Amino acid sequence: MVAPGFVVVGSGPAGLTAAETFRARHPKIPVRVIASDPAMPYAKPPLSKAYLCGRNSKLDLHSAAWFTKHDIQLHRGITVEHIDLEGREVITAGGRRHPYWHLVLACGAAPVPLSVPGGDAALPLRSFADAVVLRMAAKNSDSAVVIGGGLIGCEAASCLAALGVATTLVAPESVPVQRRFGSEVGERVAKMLSNSGVRFIGGTRVTAVSDTEVALDTGTTVPADLVVSATGVRPDARLAAAAGLDTAHGRVVVDERMHTSAPNVYAAGDMALAYNVTAQHRVPSEHWHDATEQGRIAGLAAAGCPAAWSAVPEFSCVIGEHTMTYRGWGSGYEASSIEEDCDGFTVTYRCGDEIVGVLRVS
Template sequence: MATDRVVVVGASLAGLRAAEAVRKTGYAGEVVVVGDEPHMPYNRPPLSKTALGAEPEDLAFRIPRHARDVTWRLGEAVTSADLTARTVTCAGGDVLGWSGLVIASGLRPRRLPLPGPDRCVVRTREDAARVRSGLRPGARLVVVGAGFIGCEVAAAARALGAEVDVVAPERVPVQRPLGPLLGAALQRRHEAHGVRFHLGTVPVGYRAASVVLGEGTELPADLVVEAVGGTPATEWLAGTGLDVTDGVLCDNALRAGGRPDVVACGDLARFPNPLFDAVPRRVEHWTMATDTGKRAGTTLGRHLTGSGADEPPFTPLPSFWSDQYGFRLQSYGAPGLGDDSRVLEGDPDGEVAVGYHRAGRLTGVVLLGLGGRYAHYRSLVAEAGHLALR
């Protein structure tokens, strides 16, 4: 008898939402989630923020009603998949057959290929606990990378009284998604809180208590955090024939490899969003892991239950937040796609809304503060995208 089972690889936000959505379609077979971390799915955003100051309260997600009968296999990696035999193999040797596969294995932190003492990263609860144990007043922290996670770690460390240096090759922090205007404003805020930036440079070596930069500067360091982005965790898909160049290539319904029985979601799913254009992209946002998880689970469940694939195009509006020094940055749409940014309201050194445009069309808005204006700018960006769809 053919297997009647959905296997979800990756027990985190996207995998949980996908398992729930599969069940919501009425799929009655077994749903098994395999995760290599020993924990039930938990929330990562606090890890680079409040969790660096104090042991976090329970981070685990509530398990929704539809996902209560899911089987969890935790602390065990999937090491390979066979799409012809419809199986995955676990590290312990168990082979699980499936009729539907959800790829939700997310990202692993990228590491700089430099020898020297071990460095910290921030992706898991254990990573955050390790950084937390090294942060105390006067501790010298070097953060490598000035993206959102690097900046959040720097802000959290300053709040705890650590000395903080940030090293990155860009001209301003968070340059790629935010551009020079807001990046420079963010830098001024950090500098006002005592963070020292070393931009346009990279580490060339790590020593026992220092980081050596390209031009020879040596920064003293009791603790080094590398926050230089993530790499899609797709090793286990080697040899399957799926396109895993920068994540898993999917169609708009999140099917991978043109197969109705294999879907991907979360940080590693690369799919076209007609709100912007036809180019498949990955989006590393919490809300996108939720939206893609739900959609991928629905696509798969509808296929397995024979209820058809008659869904409207998938057009999620990306949104992202970041908390630093008590102010909130909120982003809607895809500011990184803009080739031009301008202030829509306010002042970059106070509260501000910045609009990002491509060929004259609004692709995203980022707000620093201005909490009361979220709904307005969110609908402005959504409207611009939907106008382009017509």
């Protein structure tokens, strides 16, 4: 039986930062990170940007030597199947039990499956392994269809087009990123995509995927050697919900210190619905920077240090030559205004008199 310690489920930014932060405060307590992903921990944002575009990009977050130096055990390719809250253990495949004093859940989010005939053949883009497969497939493809007009769909489509693949982006909204940023921004993003060589077909749903084409509900088909599914992600709170932790809207409910409804159990990152002290309510977030910050707070709280989530969520995205940077609560708006300048434009989102988000595109 291994000694109990600080156990983290997940090697993404939330899990890794929690482990690193806790270790910095407690050099003697065992720290273990258990992750189903077999890869060394890596940065996800470049997967749909520089890496997919075929450019050199540094993905590794830490080397094996770093883990040894900081005495953090990293168990890769191992899935946690149950949490025993009473016994304070997590149980991995094969029934191996890992006792904990403090547990941080950082399971991230999983892609929403494309549930149409042949949908399994569409490639997802969530992990390093997915990105490797996609990059290889792009080399052998003349045409591609990307399904989903969100940020990752737009990024992936512009990269594939830059690689010389005739790329079509298909989405149910009339313009890309419409749900998040509105029609006016969506029209500009459609133009950016078109300038990058991407054909956009909006207001349509995919009804089937085959080896050579994608069928649309308009009755037409689009040729595709390669199909990418970018239909969004779902927070992965299954493990936590099965253990009996409080959840809401598919996420684990945590306070401003990332503490869940169970003693000594924390959750951070995409899977968490955390209380933000600036917003004064719980804010869902699926961004790298926020996952890192929430992991830091979970690590500090578990180490007995004061910490509270107060940062305003933020992220950036790259479509062709353009960078979009957003800072805000991301929870809808009543009005928006656009200001042009020589480098691009800025959109301010408001609820009443209050600014709830700012998007900069340059």
